[in-house]
Structures are given as structure tokens and as C-alpha cells.
Amino acid sequence: MPSDATTSPGSPEDLVADHVLEFPGGYTRTTGPVIGRFLTELRDGRIVGVRTADGRTLVPPLEYDPQTGEAVTGEFTEVGPAGTVESWSWVGEPRAGHPLDRPFAWALIRLDGADTSLVHAVDPGDARAMRRGLRVRPRWKSSRSGHITDIESFVPEVTKIVSPVRMEYRVRPGRALARFLEGVARGVFLGCRCGSCHKVYVPYRLSCPECGVAISEEVELPDTGTITTFAINNLPDPRAPQVPFVSAYILLDGSDIPMIALVGDVPAHEVRQGMRVRAVWVPEEERTASMSNIKWFAPTGEPDAEL
Amino acid sequence: MGNRCAVIGVGQTYYTTKRRDVSIAGLVREAAVRALEDAGLTWKDIDAVVVGKAPDLFEGVMMPEAYLADALGAAGKPMMRVHTAGSVGGSTALVGASLIQGGVHDRVLVVAFEKQSESNATWALSTHLPFSASLVVGAGGYFAPHIREYMRRSGAPDHIGTLVAVKDRQNALKNPYAHLKIPQISREMVESTPMLWEPIRYLETCPSSDGACAMVLSSEKAVTGTPAWVLGTAMRSEPIFRAGRDTVNPQGGKDCAADVYRQAGIADPRRDIDVAEVYVPFSWYEPMWLENLGFAAEGEGWKLTEGGATALDGDIPWNASGGVLSSNPIGASGLIRFAEAALQVRGMAGEHQVDGARRALGHAYGGGAQFFAMWMVGSDKP
Numbered sequence: 149m150p151s152d153a154t155t156s157p158g159s160p161e162d163l164v165a166d167h168v169l170e171f172p173g174g175y176t177r178t179t180g181p182v183i184g185r186f187l188t189e190l191r192d193g194r195i196v197g198v199r200t201a202d203g204r205t206l207v208p209p210l211e212y213d214p215q216t217g218e219a220v221t222g223e224f225t226e227v228g229p230a231g232t233v234e235s236w237s238w239v240g241e242p243r244a245g246h247p248l249d250r251p252f253a254w255a256l257i258r259l260d261g262a263d264t265s266l267v268h269a270v271d272p273g274d275a276r277a278m279r280r281g282l283r284v285r286p287r288w289k290s291s292r293s294g295h296i297t298d299i300e301s302f303v304p305e306v307t308k309i310v311s312p313v314r315m316e317y318r319v320r321p322g323r324a325l326a327r328f329l330e331g332v333a334r335g336v337f338l339g340c341r342c343g344s345c346h347k348v349y350v351p352y353r354l355s356c357p358e359c360g361v362a363i364s365e366e367v368e369l370p371d372t373g374t375i376t377t378f379a380i381n382n383l384p385d386p387r388a389p390q391v392p393f394v395s396a397y398i399l400l401d402g403s404d405i406p407m408i409a410l411v412g413d414v415p416a417h418e419v420r421q422g423m424r425v426r427a428v429w430v431p432e433e434e435r436t437a438s439m440s441n442i443k444w445f446a447p448t449g450e451p452d453a454e455l
Numbered sequence: 456m457g458n459r460c461a462v463i464g465v466g467q468t469y470y471t472t473k474r475r476d477v478s479i480a481g482l483v484r485e486a487a488v489r490a491l492e493d494a495g496l497t498w499k500d501i502d503a504v505v506v507g508k509a510p511d512l513f514e515g516v517m518m519p520e521a522y523l524a525d526a527l528g529a530a531g532k533p534m535m536r537v538h539t540a541g542s543v544g545g546s547t548a549l550v551g552a553s554l555i556q557g558g559v560h561d562r563v564l565v566v567a568f569e570k571q572s573e574s575n576a577t578w579a580l581s582t583h584l585p586f587s588a589s590l591v592v593g594a595g596g597y598f599a600p601h602i603r604e605y606m607r608r609s610g611a612p613d614h615i616g617t618l619v620a621v622k623d624r625q626n627a628l629k630n631p632y633a634h635l636k637i638p639q640i641s642r643e644m645v646e647s648t649p650m651l652w653e654p655i656r657y658l659e660t661c662p663s664s665d666g667a668c669a670m671v672l673s674s675e676k677a678v679t680g681t682p683a684w685v686l687g688t689a690m691r692s693e694p695i696f697r698a699g700r701d702t703v704n705p706q707g708g709k710d711c712a713a714d715v716y717r718q719a720g721i722a723d724p725r726r727d728i729d730v731a732e733v734y735v736p737f738s739w740y741e742p743m744w745l746e747n748l749g750f751a752a753e754g755e756g757w758k759l760t761e762g763g764a765t766a767l768d769g770d771i772p773w774n775a776s777g778g779v780l781s782s783n784p785i786g787a788s789g790l791i792r793f794a795e796a797a798l799q800v801r802g803m804a805g806e807h808q809v810d811g812a813r814r815a816l817g818h819a820y821g822g823g824a825q826f827f828a829m830w831m832v833g834s835d836k837p
Contacts, residue, residue: 379599
């Protein structure tokens with residue numbers, strides 16, 4: 149072979165050259181009857197093993213039983229195509245000669261019906277899907293030539309599908325919530341008083357959940373109140389500005405039922421039950437008929453209320 | 456209360472984070488087959504099937520009764536679905552029992568399940584409607600303020616929740632079906648875990664589990680094997696938004712307990728009940744429900760926990776199975792409480808058996824602590 153050698157100038161110690169040995173066209177390998185049968189079946193999309201004299205099935209087939217040294221029998225049997233991963237090693241960065249151009253596993257696969265295991269590539273999509281016992285099946289190349297790479301790789305059996313569910317609603321707030329939001333749009337909380345039990349509810353509603361009677365008396369409530377209790381949330385949530393955030397039950401002055409709101413302008417661990425708070429509204433020009441008009445409730449600095 | 460009703464078969468799956476090997480149908484089938492085997496019966500012996508699961512968004516399965524009819528051998532039989540949020544497992548048992556008590560059927564299969572791994576319950580509980588600005592994040596975010604208020608009112612020391620978290624996980628080590636198995640569980644371990652929704656720590660919450668539970672309920676004349684007799688059944692609900700509603704000690708729970716105790720002849724629950732399986736998904740709910748269910752006076756529940764009364768060797772063991780804190784396939788969790796109560800009075804609870812248990816309480820709650828389902832079961836025919 150001619151060598152593709154280049155020399156570089158410099159001292160003799162720096163001399164370096166690439167040297168490639170590649171037999172033109174590649175060496176041939178006569179398969180013999182056992183391996184030849186295996187590869188012929190592969191070309192047809194089947195995997196076969198060969199029986200040994202003592203009845204074991206070797207996959208891939210060998211010409212001579214490694215346990216006894218005896219020639220194997222001429223009996224071939226179809227195995228798989230499914231198999232079980234016995235052991236595996238993850239290839240995070242595939243190299244040029246590898247069967248796949250994305251991360252994959254080299255695995256020892258025991259095909260169903262075989263007594264030995266086969267080394268091949270497994271393409272699970274994600275390293276976390278690899279495990280001992282994983283059930284896999286061959287993914288065949290469409291054009292086959294009678295070579296172990298006729299199986300492009302093994303892939304996991306189907307054990308899970310994704311079932312997208314999506315519902316779209318057109319939501320109207322309804323008379324009660326719409327009325328409440330009219331108040332919120334101009335910076336006030338609208339509640340109502342039940343004519344039967346005289347409890348004041350906020351947000352505004354049309355019937356009393358206790359008495360079941362219709363409510364007609366509207367009440368305008370102040371935007372100050374008392375924190376009755378709260379949670380400090382340490383789990384991030386797209387709806388919250390940051391963690392930790394405090395979600396509190398706030399009993400507006402003059403109301404008989406607390407509403408849940410964010411508490412701000414105070415470190416989470418300084419929030420107390422009984423703390424007096426006031427709503428912090430977004431600037432008037434940014435207001436809409438929405439609860440997002442209220443940034444949060446912030447301490448007023450008054451002494452705590454008795455609970 | 457109607458005709459006599461007995462539990463004659465109980466079947467559970469092994470609760471775990473992910474059952475990758477079975478479909479939802481396969482999961483419920485596994486529990487149902489075990490319940491039938493326990494009762495020594497086959498599918499043809501069942502007259503009707505009642506199925507319960509958590510709200511539809513939890514797994515995106517909207518009509519489980521249609522989907523699961525085949526798996527539960529319901530072809531040609533009445534089948535219905537029960538739907539009361541977290542208490543649904545308990546309600547499912549009670550709907551099944553009512554079909555026996557009312558004389559409609561002789562043998563009813565009740566099944567409840569959840570495959571939490573198919574979705575995300577916190578997402579399902581946090582779907583925010585337009586126009587409102589809800590800040591509640593999952594069940595923990597909802598219940599944490601009520602736990603804080605209990606701590607304030609009762610003056611309970613901070614470590615009470617830790618004690619429950621340890622006790623229930625120690626019990627779980629004796630229950631082969633339990634999900635969380637933490638042999639080295641200790642107060643230090645629980646206290647070293649982060650606050651998720653303060654005052655609730657990570658190890659003071661229930662796990663997310665896949666699992667199913669089933670029971671065969673029977674009329675008196677159709678009993679096979681060892682029965683657990685139903686001594687009382689009750690359900691209550693209350694609106695979540697109501698002025699003056701006590702979210703720490705809900706009236707619905709008190710009324711439900713009073714009703715079921717009256718039917719079962721329980722005058723003093725702590726004295727007259729041998730073991731209780733109570734829905735405690737966050738550790739602080741043990742002292743809270745001890746008071747709500749009348750085992751202790753208001754403000755005193757935590758003292759029972761602290762004194763060890765609710766431990767497996769205490770005078771009133773609570774959640775000998777490890778409870779919801781150790782296994783939580785949500786839709787099934789209530790039914791598991793009811794089934795574990797039955798196992799105790801049948802003397803079939805294995806390593807977590809309370810010696811000589813003759814009367815047991817099964818309890819479930821759901822929604823914003825607004826649905827309650829309870830039953831009393833006993834070894835003696837009422």
C-alpha cells in the first residue's frame with residue numbers, strides 16, 4: 149500500500165506521518181455452512197440458532213460447541229425475534245464505526261428460545277429506559293445483504309403510548325362573578341349579605357350556600373383585612389412570581405368568609421396569622437375586569453388582630 | 456341500616472410508584488381477582504360491580520365504568536361509577552354496601568384504583584379558570600393553611616407531625632402491600648427533609664402510587680369464608696365555601712362519625728374501637744381527625760399521638776397498615792382504609808394485625824375536607 153506520508157519541517161523528533169493499511173475491496177470470509185445459514189436467514193429477516201449435541205440453542209450460531217468442542221448439529225431453529233436485555237453499557241458519544249449516530253447501548257440480548265446471548269445495539273431513545281430485563285425487538289434494515297448489521301439495532305417493545313387529551317371551553321363568568329369583576333375593575337371588592345343568615349360573602353354571589361336563598365343585597369367591602377392562616381409554598385409554580393410564596397386566607401373587614409390571595413412586600417417567614425393587610429392594586433391604567441388587578445396583599449403595619 | 460352486609464373478600468395490588476407492566480384494566484383486574492380468590496368465588500358469583508376513581512383529569516380517563524366493564528367481569532350486570540374526590544374509595548364501598556343492605560343484590564364487587572404514574576395529580580388539582588386568580592397548588596397547598604391553624608389553636612408542639620410520619624412508615628414495614636418502605640425512618644430523617652408547603656415537610660406527605668383495591672361484599676345468606684360484618688355506614692358532605700365553615704374540624708366529619716357510631720353502638724370511640732384506618736395524607740391530619748372523630752377532645756388529639764396511643768402497640772392503633780402516608784393510589788386510598796379495617800376484624804392483617812381486633816373504623820375524606828365516608832366493621836354479626 150502506498151503510504152500517505154507527509155513530512156513537516158523541524159527537528160527529527162517532531163517528524164510525524166499517517167499510515168493507512170486497507171486491503172483493497174476488503175478481505176473475504178467464507179462463512180462455512182453454519183454461519184452461512186445464520187446470515188442467509190438474517191437476509192430473509194429471520195434469526196436462527198443452531199442446536200448443540202446436548203440440545204442447547206446457540207445464538208448467534210457457532211460451528212463448534214464451546215463447552216464440549218463437538219461440532220454442532222445441523223439443526224437450526226428460529227428464535228426471537230423478541231429478546232430480553234441481560235446486561236448493557238451506554239455509549240454516550242457514538243463513534244464513526246458504530247451502528248447508530250445517536251447515543252445507544254451495547255447490550256447482551258437473550259433472544260426468546262436461545263440459550264446464549266447476542267451482542268447488539270439497543271436504541272431506547274433515552275438512557276433511563278435501559279434496564280436489565282428490558283424486552284426488545286430487532287429493527288431490520290429495509291435492504292439486507294446477509295450481515296449482522298441487517299439488524300440496524302434492537303428497540304424496546306411498545307409498553308406505553310401517549311394519549312393527548314385537550315378540552316377547549318368558552319367560559320363566561322356568569323352574573324355573580326361578572327358583577328364582582330366590575331368592582332375589581334374599579335378597585336373595589338363587591339360582596340353580598342344573605343337576607344336570611346345575614347352573613348357577608350365575598351366574592352359577590354347570587355345565593356347563600358348555607359341557606360339556599362337568593363341574595364339581593366350588595367355590599368362594598370374595604371380592601372383591608374386579616375390573614376387568618378397561610379401556607380409558605382416552596383414548590384415553584386408558573387402562576388407564582390417566585391418561591392417561597394405565601395398564599396393566605398384573608399378575611400376582608402366586614403366579610404364572613406376568607407378569600408385566598410398572595411401576600412407580598414414582606415419576607416415569607418415574617419407573615420403571621422392575625423397580620424393586618426391591604427390589597428396592592430396595579431396602576432389604574434393597567435386594570436381590567438380580572439383578579440390580576442390585585443398584585444397581592446401587603447402588611448398595613450397595624451397591630452395584629454385577635455383571631 | 457337495612458339487611459346485614461359482610462366483607463367476604465379483599466384484594467390489593469402491591470402499591471408502587473409505577474406499574475409499567477399492566478394497563479389500568481390489568482391493574483383493577485389484579486385486585487379484583489385477589490378479592491374473588493379470598494372469597495372463594497368466581498366472576499359468575501358477582502351480581503353487580505361498583506367502581507371508584509379520583510377525578511377524571513387525574514389520568515384523563517373519563518368513563519372508567521365503560522372502559523373497565525370487561526376487566527371487572529361486568530358484562531350483563533349492573534355497573535356504576537362513584538365520584539367523590541379523595542373520599543371516593545370509601546364512598547364506593549358504601550354504595551356497594553347499600554346495594555346489599557337494600558336487598559337489591561347478594562354479592563357486589565367494589566373496586567377503586569389510581570394509576571398516578573400516567574399523569575400528575577397536582578396538575579389536575581391546579582387547573583385555574585379564567586377570571587379567578589387561585590393560588591392553591593395541589594393538595595398540599597390547599598391543606599397546609601388548615602394544618603397551621605390547627606397548630607395555632609391546639610398549641611401542639613411542632614414535632615407531632617414528625618411522630619405520625621415515623622409511626623405510619625414503621626407500620627408500613629409490616630405491610631407487604633405498602634408502597635413506601637423506609638427501614639431507617641426516624642424523626643431526624645423526617646425533620647431533615649425540606650418544607651414543601653410550610654408547615655408540611657416532604658416526608659410528612661403521602662407518596663404518589665399506582666394501585667387498586669377490591670372487596671367482595673355479601674348479603675348474610677351469601678356469605679363465604681370469614682366475614683367482616685358491616686356495623687354502620689355513613690357519608691356526609693358540605694359546601695367548600697360557606698361562612699363560618701370550620702376547615703380544621705369540619706362539621707361534616709363530626710356528623711358522619713356520630714352517625715356511624717350510633718349505628719354501631721359506639722359510645723366512646725377510643726374505648727370501643729380496637730383499630731382505625733383513617734385517611735391521613737399529611738401527618739398532621741392524625742391529631743386533627745383524632746378530634747374530629749371523637750377519639751380526643753378538641754385541642755387534645757396531639758396528646759394521643761405524642762403518648763403513643765395510636766401506635767401499633769398503643770391502646771387505639773391508627774393506620775396499622777401504614778396508611779395513606781405510606782401508599783396513595785388516590786382513588787383507591789379510601790377503599791384501602793375500609794378494606795384494611797375489614798382485614799383487621801377478620802384476623803387476616805398478617806404482620807400488622809392488631810391482636811384481638813373485633814371492631815374497626817374505616818374512614819375517608821375528600822375534596823377540601825368536604826366529603827366524608829366511614830364504616831364500622833366487626834367480627835361479630837350485628
